[in-house]
Amino acid sequence: MSKVAIVYFSGYGHTKKQAEAVLAGAASVAGTVVELIRIDEQGNLSDAAWEMLVASDGIIFGSPTYMGGVAWQFKKFADASSKPWYAQAWKDKPAAGFTNSASMNGDKGSTISYMITFAMQHSMLWVGTGMLPANSKAAVRNDVNYLAGSSGLLAQSPSDSTPDEGPLPGDLETAKLFGVRFAEQVKRLTK
Amino acid sequence: MSKVAIVYFSGYGHTKKQAEAVLAGAASVAGTVVELIRIDEQGNLSDAAWEMLVASDGIIFGSPTYMGGVAWQFKKFADASSKPWYAQAWKDKPAAGFTNSASMNGDKGSTISYMITFAMQHSMLWVGTGMLPANSKAAVRNDVNYLAGSSGLLAQSPSDSTPDEGPLPGDLETAKLFGVRFAEQVKRLTK
Amino acid sequence: MSKVAIVYFSGYGHTKKQAEAVLAGAASVAGTVVELIRIDEQGNLSDAAWEMLVASDGIIFGSPTYMGGVAWQFKKFADASSKPWYAQAWKDKPAAGFTNSASMNGDKGSTISYMITFAMQHSMLWVGTGMLPANSKAAVRNDVNYLAGSSGLLAQSPSDSTPDEGPLPGDLETAKLFGVRFAEQVKRLTK
Amino acid sequence: MSKVAIVYFSGYGHTKKQAEAVLAGAASVAGTVVELIRIDEQGNLSDAAWEMLVASDGIIFGSPTYMGGVAWQFKKFADASSKPWYAQAWKDKPAAGFTNSASMNGDKGSTISYMITFAMQHSMLWVGTGMLPANSKAAVRNDVNYLAGSSGLLAQSPSDSTPDEGPLPGDLETAKLFGVRFAEQVKRLTK
Numbered sequence A, B, C, D: 001m002s003k004v005a006i007v008y009f010s011g012y013g014h015t016k017k018q019a020e021a022v023l024a025g026a027a028s029v030a031g032t033v034v035e036l037i038r039i040d041e042q043g044n045l046s047d048a049a050w051e052m053l054v055a056s057d058g059i060i061f062g063s064p065t066y067m068g069g070v071a072w073q074f075k076k077f078a079d080a081s082s083k084p085w086y087a088q089a090w091k092d093k094p095a096a097g098f099t100n101s102a103s104m105n106g107d108k109g110s111t112i113s114y115m116i117t118f119a120m121q122h123s124m125l126w127v128g129t130g131m132l133p134a135n136s137k138a139a140v141r142n143d144v145n146y147l148a149g150s151s152g153l154l155a156q157s158p159s160d161s162t163p164d165e166g167p168l169p170g171d172l173e174t175a176k177l178f179g180v181r182f183a184e185q186v187k188r189l190t191k
Helices: A014-027 A047-055 A072-080 A082-087 A108-121 A169-190 B014-027 B047-055 B072-080 B082-087 B108-121 B169-190 C014-027 C047-055 C072-080 C082-087 C108-121 C169-190 D014-027 D047-055 D072-080 D082-087 D108-121 D169-190
Strands: A002-008 A032-038 A058-066 A094-101 A125-127 A153-156 B002-008 B032-038 B058-066 B094-101 B125-127 B153-156 C002-008 C032-038 C058-066 C094-101 C125-127 C153-156 D002-008 D032-038 D058-066 D094-101 D125-127 D153-156
Touching: A002 A014, A002 A047, A002 A169, A014 A032, A014 A058, A014 A094, A014 A153, A014 A169, A032 A047, A032 A169, A047 A082, A058 A072, A058 A108, A058 A169, A072 A082, A072 C072, A094 A108, A094 A169, A108 A125, A108 B108, A108 C108, A125 A169, A153 A169, A169 D169, B002 B014, B002 B047, B002 B169, B014 B032, B014 B058, B014 B094, B014 B153, B014 B169, B032 B047, B032 B169, B047 B082, B058 B072, B058 B108, B058 B169, B072 B082, B072 D072, B094 B108, B094 B169, B108 B125, B108 D108, B125 B169, B153 B169, B169 C169, C002 C014, C002 C047, C002 C169, C014 C032, C014 C058, C014 C094, C014 C153, C014 C169, C032 C047, C032 C169, C047 C082, C058 C072, C058 C108, C058 C169, C072 C082, C094 C108, C094 C169, C108 C125, C108 D108, C125 C169, C153 C169, D002 D014, D002 D047, D002 D169, D014 D032, D014 D058, D014 D094, D014 D153, D014 D169, D032 D047, D032 D169, D047 D082, D058 D072, D058 D108, D058 D169, D072 D082, D094 D108, D094 D169, D108 D125, D125 D169, D153 D169
Parallel strands: A002 A032, A002 A058, A058 A094, A094 A125, A094 A153, B002 B032, B002 B058, B058 B094, B094 B125, B094 B153, C002 C032, C002 C058, C058 C094, C094 C125, C094 C153, D002 D032, D002 D058, D058 D094, D094 D125, D094 D153
Antiparallel strands: A125 D125, B125 C125
């Protein structure tokens, strides 16, 4: 069995919904078990969660984009990871990242870019979306990868939407396919 | 009079249209003259154009996003600018950047990020869009700053659109307002 | 009088020392008053500090680089700034950034890059170091800008150094000159 | 046999020397063959070279850092790769990157960051250096990873050095170990 861990923070519930869609995708890949780990409001993880990360075969990072970067709670988790970093306990594991924000761009790329730097310090291997964008004249908002992420998974939920309203179905479908891709790459690397 | 230079490359004409909208905005600011300088297909500028850049009070950079960054012709221009760089001939001038690509994100942020690094090596001051994003549930595609650029101006033209079809009116209106903002900052800095 | 605010976090004292050198430089510019604001261990600022930022003519951001980005305490401050962001209360103010870490690179560029994105969301103007690097064969570690920052100020303090031992004199001299440059740009923009 | 391709541009010969050290490292891994492909002065590759890239099991990208990014010749190669991109002909191959410049930082991170975005558009997997930095008080310039790259391999050659003088032995040794790491990851992924 391949073990995929998804470690994420969600402030209002939109990123949680995105995380659950990624989970659904990853868990649909035969021979894969997925752990969903939520960073708490104070930016902390339980000891059991830290151990799960070390025991995993691949880790997906998730955070909303707040003020052009990961939420501070996610950053607190990242800073606390200096212990496994020092031991290089996550070395060679595949990693990937996702983010949600209210705007089309909203500097989501800055969040993903940080996650990559973070994963590289941990000597992990970075896996992107592996998806071409939907960008012809015929493209519609609910197409897969309409937001056109390559380095990481992107979703958008309007600033005044509830988690029931956003992310939109197309972004959630994209999240599912991203989960599938990641789990498949983990399998490829762990067999 | 404040002198604003717009130096850009355009492959198919979409970025040219964006550049012209930026020009219209900047030129509408009283006491501002604007020069539009197109980098040619081989990535070259005339000597007169290089002199215009040195003589300007502020420079706006523009390029389509190709394969996650500025077009190679723009990069050739950037590499050739090592001469004014060495003399720090653009020092303290305000700078800004714009880009167009086929997708909603399509790594446009990577292009703008490069332009900032480039401007910083030239010791310029970076001016962003100064616009909040249109990102509520009521937002529509043709709203000003629907693409939500903060560090630079973003436009999107579908992969199969002609320059007559894209960028869309909302993106061009955003470009105009961006030109206004930049020219006003140049005035503020040159008076 | 021009009012410059320096808002920073320091974990062990090295970044504090860097902040103080920036302060010394900025305060040496005639007609400039400088406020030094330290983000506390929980990532909080006093109400008075938030008001100082709004009242300032320019803001310098500082943070150590931890795990490839700003310290979480700085990010918590950034996230809390969504209030002045919403009101665009810092709009058009010049901004700049500095960081210290144990390594020569150590992804300090990722920290500065985040600070730029953050400042752009606040519609500020970004000011870099305005310094050429010391990079000839004759260059030595204590030269001004030996670390070669352009977008922001960089310092390095070995992982096992005390704040008395690092940053080195050359990095502190660079910090001072950076403070001078920023204060001069603020004067230029506020007169 | 695993096939590793190194595709790079070198302007003055320093990056060529770095490429050769990476080659030496990769070729030392049992069961690995390495192709060294030099992008020419006009930014072009032969048809045979393009085919080698498609036939490879992993690709390492290399370029000097000029004006804060890859050399324009490398960017021209990247733009020309829109054909294999469209066909996703490099999908799932591991990728990595290296760069050399005259300064300690000199925005080398910006170059590596671009290479990652580029590789992600090609749906490749990114492999970093997998090395901790040498950053204690006892560290010396010729230590492995003194420059402290995590996302990519960094080297520094003074602005007035010949390729015989730079990169320094420590940077070349780091390059060799980076080549070893990449070849081992390719083996892991292709078995």
